[in-house]
Each structure stands twice: as structure tokens, then as C-alpha cells.
Amino acid sequence: MTPEQLRSLYGAPSPAAAAKVITTLDHHCRAFIENSTFLVMATSNGQTLDVSPKGDPAGFVTVESDTTLLIPDRPGNNRIDGLMNILANPQVALIFLIPTVGETLRVNGRAEILDDPAICAQFQVNGRSPKTVTRVTAEKVLTHCGKAPIRAGLWKPENWPDERPVATLSDMIRDHAAGEAEVVDDATMQANYQKTLY
Structure with a gap:
């Protein structure tokens, strides 16, 4: 075109x-x-x-x-x-x-x-x-x-899903890494978020 x-x-x-x-x-x-x-x-x-x-x-x-x-x-x-x-x-x-x-x-x-x-x-x-x-x-x-x-x-709460509609980040990374790297579980990842935001 x-x-x-x-x-x-x-x-x-x-x-x-x-x-x-x-x-x-x-x-x-x-x-x-x-x-x-x-x-x-x-x-x-x-x-x-x-x-x-x-x-x-x-x-x-x-x-x-x-x-x-x-x-x-x-x-x-x-x-x-x-x-x-x-x-x-x-x-x-x-x-x-x-x-x-x-x-x-x-x-x-x-x-x-x-x-x-x-x-x-x-x-x-x-x-x-x-x-x-x-x-x-x-x-x-x-x-x-x-x-x-x-x-x-986007900004209408009534359109937001009631539950997370996709896998957790740790699950996605584990699958994408295909065993080439150690991946922490979701609870650890969530805790790390709070420790390393700044």
C-alpha cells in the first residue's frame, strides 16, 4: 500500500x-x-x-x-x-x-x-x-x-475483570525461560515488588 x-x-x-x-x-x-x-x-x-x-x-x-x-x-x-x-x-x-x-x-x-x-x-x-x-x-x-x-x-470499574484473567508473572516467566533460569514463586515476586519499588 x-x-x-x-x-x-x-x-x-x-x-x-x-x-x-x-x-x-x-x-x-x-x-x-x-x-x-x-x-x-x-x-x-x-x-x-x-x-x-x-x-x-x-x-x-x-x-x-x-x-x-x-x-x-x-x-x-x-x-x-x-x-x-x-x-x-x-x-x-x-x-x-x-x-x-x-x-x-x-x-x-x-x-x-x-x-x-x-x-x-x-x-x-x-x-x-x-x-x-x-x-x-x-x-x-x-x-x-x-x-x-x-x-x-479503561476507567470503568464495571468493565474490569473480577479475577486476574491471565497467569501470574512468575508462571509466565517460568514457561518462557524453559528451565534456563531459576524463577521465584509469585509470593516471593510480590514481596520483592514491595522491597524494590525504589
Whole structure:
């Protein structure tokens, strides 16, 4: 399929949709980021793609200036796929979510990894600073309509499953690792969550 064929299939965007892209973090963007508790970061090393979730209490991402924001990297599984990708290719894409808000905020830009102790200390929780902070310089900023979350019933408790509908993470990892690594049981994994959140 060609770009022309695809455009003919969907038609032109509305004038508002075409005009809503900005390059700075205005007061609306700042308010959205300050109230967001969860974002997803897409990165690429130029050949493959990765998407990483980031979450913390509202305000965990700091708007540093009209064009830059800072994202702390909290303890995880140490794969650091996204950080490695940024070293190879600084282009990133972010999508911010706020619980109960259908709309989302998208920020595309260039990232750099900072390990300056003074900057990392700004994001200290329970006496622990992140090892790195990612600075993103915005190049494209836009709000996104709430149709997908509405269709998904994302923020409607009556649409949430009564019980977990999938296997536990420890069971999934055990099957995926196929005996190549020791996997802790779910109770231990849940306890580790509480010990290693920060």
C-alpha cells in the first residue's frame, strides 16, 4: 500500500486535528504531565523497537523547561532495553495517562541519559535516588482524543475483570525461560515488588 492509497482510504484529518501539534510544553501540557501517574516510552535502536511502562505518583515527571522534561528511571529488571536504545538512537515517543481521564498526551522528541547526582537526587524517594534520569527534548507535542480508552472501558470499574484473567508473572516467566533460569514463586515476586519499588 502506498501513502496515497492509505490517505484515500482514511481521508484528510480534520482542521483541528491537523493544527493541534505544538513544539513546546504549554500550560495544558504541564498540567497533564503534573497529574499523570503513568506513561509509556517507545524507543528504537534503529533496527528494533521497545516500549517501556513508567509509573509513580502524580508529578513524577518534571517539566524542566518549555521544551524539556525529566523522567526518573526506577529499579526494574536491569534489562535497560530502552536506555540502551537511547544510546544508539535518541528518538523517543511518550504517551501520558491520567486515571479517569480519557484523553492522553503524546510527546515525541530526543532523549539523553543523565547520571548527575544533583539531578538524580531531585527524584529521591525513601532516601533512594534513581541511577539515571532521562531528559526528553520535545519536538512534537499533541493531545490525543479519548476514543480508544472509551472503547476499552479503561476507567470503568464495571468493565474490569473480577479475577486476574491471565497467569501470574512468575508462571509466565517460568514457561518462557524453559528451565534456563531459576524463577521465584509469585509470593516471593510480590514481596520483592514491595522491597524494590525504589
